[in-house]
Amino acid sequence: xxxxxxxxxxxxxxxxxxxxxxxxxxxxxxxxxxxxxxxxxxxxxxxxxxxxxxxxxxxxxxxxxxxxxxxxxxxxxxxxxxxxxxxxxxxxxxxxxxxxxxxxxxxxxxxxxxxxxxxxxxxxxxxxxxxxxxxxxxxxxxxxxxxxxxxxxx
Amino acid sequence: xxxxxxxxxxxxxxxxxxxxxxxxxxxxxxxxxxxxxxxxxxxxxxxxxxxxxxxxxxxxxxxxxxxxxxxxxxxxxxxxxxxxxxxxxxxxxxxxxxxxxxxxxxxxxxxxxxxxxxxxxxxxxxxxxxxxxxxxxxxxxxxxxxxxxxxxxxxxxxxxxxxxxxxxxxxxxxxxxxxxxxxxxxxxxxxxxxxxxxxxxxxxxxxxxxxxxxxxxxxxxxxxxxxxxxxxxxxxxxxxxxxxxxxxxxxxxxxxxxxxxxxxxxxxxxxxxxxxxxxxxxxxxxxxx
Numbered sequence: 001x002x003x004x005x006x007x008x009x010x011x012x013x014x015x016x017x018x019x020x021x022x023x024x025x026x027x028x029x030x031x032x033x034x035x036x037x038x039x040x041x042x043x044x045x046x047x048x049x050x051x052x053x054x055x056x057x058x059x060x061x062x063x064x065x066x067x068x069x070x071x072x073x074x075x076x077x078x079x080x081x082x083x084x085x086x087x088x089x090x091x092x093x094x095x096x097x098x099x100x101x102x103x104x105x106x107x108x109x110x111x112x113x114x115x116x117x118x119x120x121x122x123x124x125x126x127x128x129x130x131x132x133x134x135x136x137x138x139x140x141x142x143x144x145x146x147x148x149x150x151x152x153x154x
Numbered sequence: 155x156x157x158x159x160x161x162x163x164x165x166x167x168x169x170x171x172x173x174x175x176x177x178x179x180x181x182x183x184x185x186x187x188x189x190x191x192x193x194x195x196x197x198x199x200x201x202x203x204x205x206x207x208x209x210x211x212x213x214x215x216x217x218x219x220x221x222x223x224x225x226x227x228x229x230x231x232x233x234x235x236x237x238x239x240x241x242x243x244x245x246x247x248x249x250x251x252x253x254x255x256x257x258x259x260x261x262x263x264x265x266x267x268x269x270x271x272x273x274x275x276x277x278x279x280x281x282x283x284x285x286x287x288x289x290x291x292x293x294x295x296x297x298x299x300x301x302x303x304x305x306x307x308x309x310x311x312x313x314x315x316x317x318x319x320x321x322x323x324x325x326x327x328x329x330x331x332x333x334x335x336x337x338x339x340x341x342x343x344x345x346x347x348x349x350x351x352x353x354x355x356x357x358x359x360x361x362x363x364x365x366x367x368x369x370x371x372x373x374x375x376x377x378x379x380x381x382x383x384x385x386x387x388x389x390x391x392x393x394x395x396x397x398x399x400x401x402x403x404x405x406x407x408x409x410x411x412x413x414x415x416x417x418x419x420x421x422x423x424x425x426x427x428x429x430x431x432x433x434x435x436x437x438x439x440x441x442x443x
Contacts, residue, residue: 001159020160020203021193042194044187044259045345056232056261062190063262064183066160067205110257131344132256 005069009034010078018065025049027065028075036076036105040134047133050106051075057110057132076105079112087150088112097146099137107133111147120151156199164208166292169319174294176202177317184212184228185262187255188271211321212266217243222327227266227320231278235260244325245439246334246353250281253338256345266320269305272312273347275372279306280353281336283369283377287325293318303369306376331364332357333439335432339424341415348372349416350424352404354432358440363387366436368400368429373408373421380404383429392437400433401426 007014007024009032016031028034028051037060040048044062051060052074079086088108091097098104107130114121114129121129126147127140135143163169173180180202183189192198206212212228217239225234234240235252254260254268254277268278269289279302287302291314302323305312314320334355340346351371357364366387368380383403390396410421 001157003160020158021155023190043191044255047256047258050258053261057258058261059187059258062187062259064160064186064190064203064205066162067183067186067207069162113257128344129257132258 003066005066007032007065007068007073008071009073009075011072016065020064020066022065023061024051024063024065024068024073025060027068028060028073034075034077038102038105040102045134046103047106047110048103050109050133052109052113055113055116057106057113059132074109074112076108079108086112087153088115088147091146091150091153092143095142095146095149097138097143103133103135103137107135107143111150114147115151115154119154121147123148155193155196156201158200158203160203160205162205162208166209166211166319166321169204169206169209170292170294170317172202172204173317173319176204180204180316182206182266182270182319184264184267185230185259186267187259187263188267192271206266206319214322215240219327221324223247223323223325225265225323225325227269227322228264230261231263231265231268232257232260234265243328244281244285244334246281246284246336246355246436247278247325250278250336250338250351250353253277253336253340253344253348253351265323269302269320269323270312270314272306272310272376274309274375274377275348275351276377277336277338277348277351277371279377280351280369280371281334282323282325283379284334284353284355284367285325286355286367287323289323290321291318292321297321303377303379309375328443329357329365331359331440331443333436333443335435335439337428337432337435339428347415350408350410350421350428352425352428352432354429354436356433356436356440358437362389362391363437364389366433368404368433370404370408370425370429373410373425375409378407378409380407380425380429382407387433392433397430397433401430404429
């Protein structure tokens with residue numbers, strides 16, 4: 001059943017038409033043209049589709065688009081401000097926290113949610129908060145280094 | 155996945171009316187994390203999905219020393235996991251809620267979903283059973299209260315009728331010198347199903363265990379009480395010898411299967427060890443209350 005909805009993404013309203021079964025991930029990627037969120041597993045296990053809903057990380061592949069109405073969605077595209085990278089984005093680049101980059105949007109959003117709530121996390125806390133984001137390339141060490149470095153710069 | 159109409163009722167009455175009207179062709183969505191998988195796998199093909207997260211009664215998290223804890227069925231597990239009052243008064247429930255999936259899943263997933271899906275390994279289930287939680291269940295036909303322990307009838311089967319909605323869970327206030335623990339054995343620290351899960355709730359009288367409730371998860375079609383283990387411990391000090399006897403009895407209460415996560419024999423042995431650990435930790439916490 002097609003319905004017109006409005007999704008608020010990175011502060012902007014997107015008026016789109018979705019079905020009941022449309023996932024938030026697909027609405028964001030295909031109708032809003034925000035392709036930072038990735039489809040890695042479709043079962044909520046890998047975190048590549050992570051977006052923030054009212055500041056909290058969720059798996060957008062496990063969320064119905066209509067469930068996200070009336071909530072504030074943050075995608076990776078919303079992090080840089082006026083061309084200036086978010087400290088996390090800068091740190092991931094400097095510390096080698098990415099290789100292929102597929103996990104990176106979700107990884108950075110999960111890290112952002114952590115730093116917004118806990119500005120000086122321990123490495124253990126970083127690992128706990130990123131446990132829902134899998135990376136096949138880096139072995140995680142440099143991701144943790146990057147998140148800690150970003151926290152020290154804020 | 156077959157398409158469906160997506161409803162977002164704003165009141166309990168609205169939700170129950172929708173469930174009555176579409177009885178048999180509707181599924182309830184709270185966090186939707188289990189539902190999404192079930193729909194993708196073709197387990198159900200509803201014409202209607204009823205999103206109950208805006209129903210106020212389903213989003214409460216309230217505690218007072220007289221009534222105990224009331225948790226709405228659609229309260230996200232992450233909220234339960236991080237709640238200061240739940241961590242203090244019901245650490246077994248806070249731990250159990252925090253063991254489900256990842257933070258992303260827990261920001262959506264709910265107690266109502268964990269109960270409604272009713273898998274043998276649902277982490278919150280043994281904690282709720284060991285706490286003597288009761289479930290408030292409503293439909294357009296009326297309301298009933300069922301002990302959580304009596305909700306599960308088999309693998310993925312509960313006593314809920316197609317037009318019924320789980321509204322909230324109520325847990326009695328903890329008596330003095332009472333606390334609990336939930337211990338989960340899994341391959342990874344997060345994002346894994348339990349190989350074995352054990353919840354223990356203990357009330358002390360001096361140095362002896364006045365009351366104890368032990369519930370095992372992932373080792374039977376439903377969560378199962380280890381009543382013989384409880385009887386062994388009740389009225390006695392929790393010495394290592396007593397704990398060993400109780401652990402052995404708990405292993406006997408388990409009816410595990412062998413699967414990719416572990417053999418039945420391994421699971422029985424872990425029931426023994428985890429029961430001892432859960433009771434030890436519950437006793438340690440109870441002694442501080």
